[in-house]
Amino acid sequence: MALLVTERGLRDRRRGLVGWALGIAGYVVLQTSFFPSVQSSDLQRAVASYPKELKAFFGGAQAFNFSTGRGYLEVELFSLIIPALLTIAAIAFGVGALAGEQERGTLDLLLANPITRRRVVAEKAVGMGVTVGALAAVVFVMLLVMDPAVDLRVGVVNLAIACLGAALLAYGFGALAMLAGAATASRTLALAAPAALFTAAYLVVGLAGLVSWLEPFRLASPLYHATGTHPLSNGLPAANYAVLFGWCAATVLATVLVFERRDLVR
Amino acid sequence: MDAIRTESLTKSYGRARGVVDLDLSVPSGTIFGFLGPNGAGKTTTIRILLDFLRPTSGDAVVLGLDSRRDSVEIHRRIGYLPGDPALYDRITGRDLLDWLGRLRGGVDRPYLDALIERFAIDPDRPIRQLSRGNRQKIAVVQAFMHRPELLVLDEPTSGLDPLVQHEFQELCRETTASGATVFLSSHVLDEVQHLCDHVAIIREGRLVAIEDVDAIRARAVRDVTIRFAGSFDADAFAALAGVRSVTVEGPVLHLQLSGNADPLVKLAAQHDVVDLVSAPADLDDLFLHYYEGEESNGAARH
Numbered sequence: 001m002a003l004l005v006t007e008r009g010l011r012d013r014r015r016g017l018v019g020w021a022l023g024i025a026g027y028v029v030l031q032t033s034f035f036p037s038v039q040s041s042d043l044q045r046a047v048a049s050y051p052k053e054l055k056a057f058f059g060g061a062q063a064f065n066f067s068t069g070r071g072y073l074e075v076e077l078f079s080l081i082i083p084a085l086l087t088i089a090a091i092a093f094g095v096g097a098l099a100g101e102q103e104r105g106t107l108d109l110l111l112a113n114p115i116t117r118r119r120v121v122a123e124k125a126v127g128m129g130v131t132v133g134a135l136a137a138v139v140f141v142m143l144l145v146m147d148p149a150v151d152l153r154v155g156v157v158n159l160a161i162a163c164l165g166a167a168l169l170a171y172g173f174g175a176l177a178m179l180a181g182a183a184t185a186s187r188t189l190a191l192a193a194p195a196a197l198f199t200a201a202y203l204v205v206g207l208a209g210l211v212s213w214l215e216p217f218r219l220a221s222p223l224y225h226a227t228g229t230h231p232l233s234n235g236l237p238a239a240n241y242a243v244l245f246g247w248c249a250a251t252v253l254a255t256v257l258v259f260e261r262r263d264l265v266r
Numbered sequence: 267m268d269a270i271r272t273e274s275l276t277k278s279y280g281r282a283r284g285v286v287d288l289d290l291s292v293p294s295g296t297i298f299g300f301l302g303p304n305g306a307g308k309t310t311t312i313r314i315l316l317d318f319l320r321p322t323s324g325d326a327v328v329l330g331l332d333s334r335r336d337s338v339e340i341h342r343r344i345g346y347l348p349g350d351p352a353l354y355d356r357i358t359g360r361d362l363l364d365w366l367g368r369l370r371g372g373v374d375r376p377y378l379d380a381l382i383e384r385f386a387i388d389p390d391r392p393i394r395q396l397s398r399g400n401r402q403k404i405a406v407v408q409a410f411m412h413r414p415e416l417l418v419l420d421e422p423t424s425g426l427d428p429l430v431q432h433e434f435q436e437l438c439r440e441t442t443a444s445g446a447t448v449f450l451s452s453h454v455l456d457e458v459q460h461l462c463d464h465v466a467i468i469r470e471g472r473l474v475a476i477e478d479v480d481a482i483r484a485r486a487v488r489d490v491t492i493r494f495a496g497s498f499d500a501d502a503f504a505a506l507a508g509v510r511s512v513t514v515e516g517p518v519l520h521l522q523l524s525g526n527a528d529p530l531v532k533l534a535a536q537h538d539v540v541d542l543v544s545a546p547a548d549l550d551d552l553f554l555h556y557y558e559g560e561e562s563n564g565a566a567r568h
Contacts, residue, residue, distance in 0.1 A: 004369050012356050033415040105352030109408075112316060113369040114342035261281060266309060266349070 005110065005123035009097065010130060017131060020089050021138045027085070028142040031076050033148045038167045056209035059228070061242050068195075069152030070232045071163075073143070078232055081201070082139055083223065090132045090174025091194050097124040098259060099181030099190040107264065121182070121256045122167035128174050136167035154232065162231040169226035173198050175251035182259040222247055267330060268314065269416045269447035275324035278308055285310050285471040288324070292449050292464070297442050299462030300451040307471040308451040309349055312420050316346060316361050329416055342370070345409035349420035351402070353393050359404045360389035366408050381407045385433060387485070398425045406434060410441065417441065419450040423457055435461050455486060485524060488543040492519045495538035506530055518541045 010017070047055075049062040055064060063079065065071030098121070101107040110120065138161040147154055173194040181190035201221040205228050208218040218224040225240040270292035276311070277284040285307040292298045300307050317337035326333035328340045343407075354362055363382070367373035381388050385403040393401060402425040409417055423431045438461060440446045454457050458465055469472040483544050493515050503549040504512040508525035517540075523530055534542065 004365065008365060009355065012354060077297070105350070106314075106354055108318070108346075108348040109351065109366075111318065112341055112344075112346040114338045114371075115369060116338055116427065176294065186325075231555075237546060263320060264313070265279070266313065266318075 003123050003126060005106075005115070006127040006130070009093075009124060009127040011249045013093070013096070013131070016092075017134065020085075020135055024082075024085055024135055024138050024140045027028055027081070028077070028139055029146060032073070032146040032150050032152065034076075034145065035069060035152060038072060049202060053210055056259045057206040058209075059206075060209060063230075066166070069147075069150075070158070071156050073152065074230050074232050077139075078162050079227055079252050082163075083169050083227055084198075085192075086132055086135055086139075086166050086170030087137055087173045087198055090128060090170040093128045093190065094174035094177025094194070095181060095190040097178050097181065098255075099126065099185055100187045102181075102264065103187050105191060105266070107143050108266070111264070113174075113203070117260050118256050121178070121252070121259050124178065125175070125252045128178070129171060132167050132171045132174065132225065136163045136170075139163050139166070159231050161236050162227075165226040165236050165240070165244065168241070168248060169222050172222055172244065172248045172251060173257065175248055179251055179255040179258060182255045182262060184264075192265050222239050267291055270298075270329075270330060270449055271327045272311070272314075273325050273327075274487055275311070275314065275326055277314060277319060278322050278323045279319075285314075286323070288468075288471075288473055290466055291474065292447060293326070294447050295442055295445055295452070296463040297448045297461055299458035299465040299467065300449065301453070301455065301458050301465055302451075302468035303453055306468045308453075308468060309420055310471075311468070312349075312451060315418055317343070320486055328346055330360050344416045345412065345414035347405055347409040347422050348418040349457055350424070351399055351405040353404060355394035355401075356392060358390050358392055359387055359396070362393060363389070363402065363408055363411060369410065370412050377413065378407070378411045378428055381411055384437075385430065397541075399427055399430065402426055403430060406437075410437060413446070417446065417448045417450070419448065421452060422450050423452070423454070431457070457537070481545050487522050487524045488527075490521050490523050490527075490530065491541075491543045491545075492534055492539060493541040494519065495540050498537050503530070503533060506533060 036137065043178070044064075044066050050064070055205070058064070058075075063075060066075070101110065111117065140159060143154060143159055144156065145151070146152065159257045176194040177190045178198060180193040181187070184190065201223045203216060204221045205218050208214040208224075218228065221228075222243070222244060225243045226236075229236070268291045270290060272288050272290040275288040276286055278286075286306075288311060290300075290311070300308055300311070310319060314321050315328050315333055317333050317340070320334060329343055331340050333340065335504060338397070354365075357365075360382075363373075363378060367378065385407060387400065387403050387407065388396070393404065396404075406419075406426075409419060409422075423434060426434060438450075442448055442463075450458075450462070498519065500514045500519060502514055503509055503519060503521060506529045508523055509521050509530060510524075511520070511522040513520045521530075523544075
């Protein structure tokens with residue numbers, strides 16, 4: 001059976017998605033084109049004199065390796081910017097998926113059809129996967145394109161690993177937006193809940209480098225599993241993927257359970 | 267068999283009033299009006315039938331199916347028009363109707379085209395560029411286009427101009443003539459009077475009365491204004507059966523009339539009448555009627 005709800009969601013967001021893709025592609029091109037000049041500059045020595053707390057927050061001295069393409073991309077793209085951009089796009093989708101449709105009133109029109117609520121959530125989840133996947137693919141392709149031009153030597157496999165990790169991370173926060181929207185029907189809360197959690201997850205990973213008692217807690221942060229261990233240089237253990245996959249799947253499942261039970265008040 | 271039957275249907279939630287112990291039966295093949303002021307519980311009831319809301323207690327049976335367990339099958343067999351409907355408005359009317367048709371596994375294309383033509387819908391403009399009335403027409407068509415056995419229409423005529431309202435009423439009559447049932451909510455007595463075979467009235471979540479349209483019309487209150495050329499005796503008018511709330515403004519007499527208009531007209535005819543206006547029965551007045559009945563009962567008990 002055709003995924004008609006997925007199709008509607010993607011078609012209606014077509015323009016936004018193209019805008020996101022162009023923006024991300026442009027950012028990747030811009031950022032990578034600086035690499036040769038950074039590599040040959042004295043920035044590496046300047047970083048050595050940064051306060052150690054600052055370095056610790058961003059993942060220790062290893063996080064500031066500007067001499068290799070991998071190290072550079074890790075700092076400039078994969079530690080925060082790319083995951084954050086993908087996450088924002090995913091949250092935007094997740095907010096619109098249920099809370100947005102309910103606030104606008106189109107959910108009534110949709111659910112009056114012979115379709116289960118479960119299926120509606122599932123098709124929306126597929127649409128969000130397509131959206132996040134497409135944007136992660138843009139990052140992947142643009143870096144492959146830029147690689148020879150600026151001599152990044154990043155490696156296709158590690159690049160794919162890092163992009164997939166960022167995509168799963170973003171998807172999980174998008175799913176949280178859907179869940180919050182399913183539970184509250186409020187676009188504001190659907191936006192605020194995952195945004196706050198992303199911020200908290202980011203801070204926990206950074207502060208864990210400074211405050212030793214926080215260290216165990218970083219395991220609770222999805223950001224740690226997706227980006228905390230420098231996937232571009234080191235790859236990503238299967239366990240990390242399992243955690244990220246499990247988190248995404250559990251959040252979508254929770255969304256189904258919550259949405260099926262919810263009274264849809266107009 | 268009843269197209270819709272509710273038994274002791276109760277829904278309480280939040281600050282909204284919901285519905286209380288609603289026993290409703292809508293005979294198949296009729297146009298059934300569900301009448302009540304805004305906030306009375308009409309939309310709540312309809313949303314329970316659609317399984318958007320789950321009853322606190324009681325049952326709702328639609329086309330012989332349980333509203334909760336068989337919601338997908340019910341949706342397959344009904345057409346629904348939400349109150350103040352929101353449409354996916356970035357696409358054209360035709361694209362929206364096509365898409366909704368595909369969600370239902372295909373529609374009768376010639377019938378859909380006939381409906382589009384009948385309601386003079388511009389199918390090729392993005393919906394967001396259309397006026398409210400034109401959007402409402404698309405919403406009406408999507409409810410009818412798959413020839414459902416039961417139509418559940420929440421305030422269907424709001425936003426439609428009189429000509430389109432007439433077309434809508436014709437469509438309802440044709441639809442029931444072919445065996446389907448139309449269940450529509452309204453807060454406009456006039457509309458229900460002209461269109462519906464049966465009427466149920468709901469107020470503050472409770473069913474007030476189920477009776478045939480003529481009986482309601484007979485009890486309905488009309489606002490009558492008469493302008494006289496000469497003097498007249500207001501007390502004589504106030505003494506007539508069915509007349510109340512008499513006020514006088516110079517040569518103009520205002521009153522409310524329920525029931526037969528004949529005594530009033532005969533009395534007025536003894537004077538020189540410059541102008542006479544009888545406003546269509548107002549639902550608020552009709553409800554005032556019920557309120558007063560209830561309050562006097564309450565007063566008698568004290």
